Amino acid sequence: MSSAPADKIETTSRGSLAVVFLTVFIDLLGFGIVLPLLPIYAAQFGVDEHGIELGLLMASFSAMQFLFAPLWGLLSDRIGRRPVIMIGLSGSVIFYAIFGIATEWQCIWLLFVARIGAGIAGATISTAQAYIADTTSLENRSKGMALIGMAFGLGFTFGPLLGFLAAPSGEGDPGPWPGYVAAILSAGALILAWFKLPESMPRDSAVRSSNTHRGLSLGSLRTALGTKSIRGLLIAFFVCVFSxxxxxxxxGMMIHGSRLPGSPFHFSFRAVCLTFAFIxxxxxxxxxxxVRRLAGRVSEGTLAATGGIAQIIGFLLIAAAVNTGSTGVLFLALAIIVGGFAFVTPSLNSLLSRRSDPEKQGEILGLAQSVNSMARIVGSGLGIPLLMISMTLPAYVAAGLMAVGVVLVIAAARGGSDFETETPSEAAETETI
Structure with missing residues (x-):
């Protein structure tokens, strides 16, 4: 192959990566505005004292991602990445607007509608990851996945800051504008994608996928789970994300402290936004x-395991911050936890994409997103009730689970190889499982 076409592909990939980064970033701005304030909104609407209803509200978003991420990924393998990303952004516009209406009316069931719809729309993040996989080489795959993570980080930085500015006062009801601003930002991302986001899959690849994938079959799931290295990575994903x-x-509830008698923290909702901006x-x-500098120099398994160990330390520091009432220890713990998480997720995503059939990367990454979402369903559903029992209990549970996660990450990283380098005997063994 001549160098000229390769150079052209590399240039095109850089431009595509820049656009998908901006698209994800703008969409995550909207998500970042809403997330810090969601527990505070729901508490003001009057939920049960055990936190079960609030836990269900937080879990509803992830529940929809669990159901729809593999469907979006499979659909993107058939019709292309761009249309699916566009559908997801359109849904974000609609449901963030409904979120604003729900907060204005203080209607809990409409808040559920908004979060369920936003979860369906947000499940297309696996398609963005597949887009990255389409436009990067194996050597640069982890760097590309870290780019998505960086878009998440920036979205969570400036999103809460915009929530801070959108709120009319530092106390009381945050009002509907955070939801409306999130809808406006998602509309901006939709416009950007419409004019600037090219399709990443070659036309013949999309056609070939459309002929071979007719649905999310049990057979396709068995194929993915039957590959030992992919199965191990998915289990590690679940445990790490659950913690x-x-x-x-x-x-949000812990540092706001309004519904937690004896809480050492009493942040205003604006301070909550600034805390999430710090995260x-x-x-x-x-x-x-x-991570992007280390990617390619240090193995993904080592990066993920290092991040997991850092998170264990951070979770224990969270418990110490609650026991001592120290804001300084709290922010140190937050920095360590989030820094560790920044190592874990792009590394595991990169390993998954490297070990997946390129023709099925959207499907596999969608399955990974569903595993991610299932972990968040369980974590969200149990986290708030655990918090109501004891403010330190979620931190201790998270630390214990992450210890298990580190072991699983190491085992999964050592137990497989890239898809292209899989030997015939390994392939035969996979087919017989």
């Missing part, structure tokens, strides 16, 4: 400035 979801979904900035700095 993080305990922290993520309880943080997003940490995530962006670590993934954009450290």
């Amino acid at each position: 993080f979801a305990n922290f993520e979904t309880t943080l 997003g900035a940490t995530l962006a700095i670590v993934q954009g400035g450290i």
